[in-house]
Amino acid sequence: MKKIFSLLFILPLAYSCTVAQNPSKYANIITEQSSKDHLTILASKEFAGRGTNQEGGKKTVKYLAEQFESFGLKPVVNGSYYQPVALMQVAYKVDSFQLAGQSLINGQDFYIQGDNTNATFHGEEIVFVGYGIQDEKFNELKNTDLTGKIVLVINEGEPKDADGKSLITGTTDKSTWSTSRFKRIQELTKLNPKLILAVNSQNEAMITRMNNRGMMGRVALDRGNAAPNQRQSVPVVHIKKSIADQLLAKVNTSFDQFIATKSAAPSTAKVIKSALHASMGVKQEKFTDPNVVGFLEGSDLKDEIIVVCGHWDHDGILPDGTYFPGADDNGSGTVAVVELAKAFAQAKKDGKGPRRSILFIALAAEEKGLLGSQFYVENPIFPLAQTVACINIDMIGRIDDKHLNGDHNYIHVIGVNKLSTDLKPIVEKANAEIKMKLDYDYDHPEEPMRLYYRSDHYNFAKNGIPSLFFFSGLHPHYHTPEDTIDKIDFTMMTKREKLIFNTTWEIANRDKKPVVDMPLEDAQGTGR
Numbered sequence: 001m002k003k004i005f006s007l008l009f010i011l012p013l014a015y016s017c018t019v020a021q022n023p024s025k026y027a028n029i030i031t032e033q034s035s036k037d038h039l040t041i042l043a044s045k046e047f048a049g050r051g052t053n054q055e056g057g058k059k060t061v062k063y064l065a066e067q068f069e070s071f072g073l074k075p076v077v078n079g080s081y082y083q084p085v086a087l088m089q090v091a092y093k094v095d096s097f098q099l100a101g102q103s104l105i106n107g108q109d110f111y112i113q114g115d116n117t118n119a120t121f122h123g124e125e126i127v128f129v130g131y132g133i134q135d136e137k138f139n140e141l142k143n144t145d146l147t148g149k150i151v152l153v154i155n156e157g158e159p160k161d162a163d164g165k166s167l168i169t170g171t172t173d174k175s176t177w178s179t180s181r182f183k184r185i186q187e188l189t190k191l192n193p194k195l196i197l198a199v200n201s202q203n204e205a206m207i208t209r210m211n212n213r214g215m216m217g218r219v220a221l222d223r224g225n226a227a228p229n230q231r232q233s234v235p236v237v238h239i240k241k242s243i244a245d246q247l248l249a250k251v252n253t254s255f256d257q258f259i260a261t262k263s264a265a266p267s268t269a270k271v272i273k274s275a276l277h278a279s280m281g282v283k284q285e286k287f288t289d290p291n292v293v294g295f296l297e298g299s300d301l302k303d304e305i306i307v308v309c310g311h312w313d314h315d316g317i318l319p320d321g322t323y324f325p326g327a328d329d330n331g332s333g334t335v336a337v338v339e340l341a342k343a344f345a346q347a348k349k350d351g352k353g354p355r356r357s358i359l360f361i362a363l364a365a366e367e368k369g370l371l372g373s374q375f376y377v378e379n380p381i382f383p384l385a386q387t388v389a390c391i392n393i394d395m396i397g398r399i400d401d402k403h404l405n406g407d408h409n410y411i412h413v414i415g416v417n418k419l420s421t422d423l424k425p426i427v428e429k430a431n432a433e434i435k436m437k438l439d440y441d442y443d444h445p446e447e448p449m450r451l452y453y454r455s456d457h458y459n460f461a462k463n464g465i466p467s468l469f470f471f472s473g474l475h476p477h478y479h480t481p482e483d484t485i486d487k488i489d490f491t492m493m494t495k496r497e498k499l500i501f502n503t504t505w506e507i508a509n510r511d512k513k514p515v516v517d518m519p520l521e522d523a524q525g526t527g528r
Helices: 004-021 030-040 057-073 182-189 202-212 241-249 255-258 327-348 371-378 422-428 455-459 490-509 522-523
Strands: 082-099 110-113 119-123 124-129 150-154 194-199 218-220 234-238 270-272 278-296 301-311 356-363 387-391 412-414 438-440 467-470
Touching: 030 057, 030 327, 057 082, 057 194, 057 278, 057 356, 082 110, 082 119, 082 371, 110 202, 110 455, 119 301, 124 241, 150 182, 150 241, 150 255, 182 194, 182 490, 194 241, 202 234, 218 371, 241 255, 241 270, 255 270, 255 490, 278 327, 278 371, 301 327, 327 356, 327 387, 327 490, 356 490, 371 455, 387 490, 455 467
Parallel strands: 124 150, 150 194, 194 234, 301 356, 301 387, 387 467, 412 438
Antiparallel strands: 082 218, 082 278, 110 234, 119 278, 124 270, 278 356, 412 467
């Protein structure tokens, strides 16, 4: 009986020594070619920027689930690889907009700033208020009642005298009415108009920009609120100069003429006989995009979970057809999650699997505010108390501005001085064979970019889970359509993947989980 007990005692130690041997055999399963093959697909035009609530995103999650299945990872979300993330898109929608007998198109003829719930706006006349300035030295709206009226304002410049001096400052210096972009709009809304039409020489460029991005609205987690908590501020419709000129012609002026006019006194508000009818407002659309989750069960420490994650989403495709390949952000990190899953799965097939379990997660909606990871920590598949570490991979495929003229053999490691003093020694041990420069600059407490708080690991760290963030740095193509696969340094990307594999291997097989011995508030900071 005593001999049997002794054997049982030493078996786990022997097993530990076996699996904790050099992981190079399995790290080398990660190759430049396989990484390039995956990234070529994920950054392709067919996947169209992997947008949230877009077709490219749907193709992405299907592809990732197929990879996890092919490796033999377990589907642990009720038999599925998908954890649906409950989301809500909030956008300003225009059902119809008619002005002066013309049907105008949002994003083509105008863009809107507003937060009203859907409503109808109607009027048979428009009040032109010039610059809309209400200053003690120059008040265009003195004794003018704009309550419930539709207003047209020149949202640029200020009145000048014959010598080109501002009638407000008395000098050639601009007043705050001109330098503060929204001052006159804010002051106009205090007079309770129904709707404001604003014209500015920059409107055409802004209309294009808003058509491409602004009309897509914002995305938030769906908290199941019965009704939106909307304010009812005055909508501001920014129209093209050509449309404004059609209205201004009825009072014998134009945008350019009005700007060029020299005056010694405030202009008087003028009534333009022209009808406006519109139906528009903020609308909410509920939808889901999934976190893609694959589980590799450990051996003797299988109840302890390591999360290896990277977000699969990027900026998607815009209404004009422009798409954002996101080869680096975060196609590279997504590929790394896939490659690590493949390597660990093969180790397990060979009887060398990790002692701790690993949950591989391709996270949704990071670009919308770390939403996929936030949803996961609020709805964990395994209790967070069992999650002993988070390894986050977000952009590892490029050489950043800092290293362009120097050593390319580097990786930024973020989080080594948060929550656990074990993390830095673990990474440095993992790097013993890789021999890469470990750049800790972004971990400095006074680092202005605050990158530790800006990617998905942060939601795990807030819950007291020691977390590492691997990152190759920022570059001029960040969040542009030029973040393409031809700019990826696959030699360095693969080397970084192997370092992350070694780091995960070390955490998965060491006798003790990373200790939490640093104050939680050091990890929480002030948020994103």
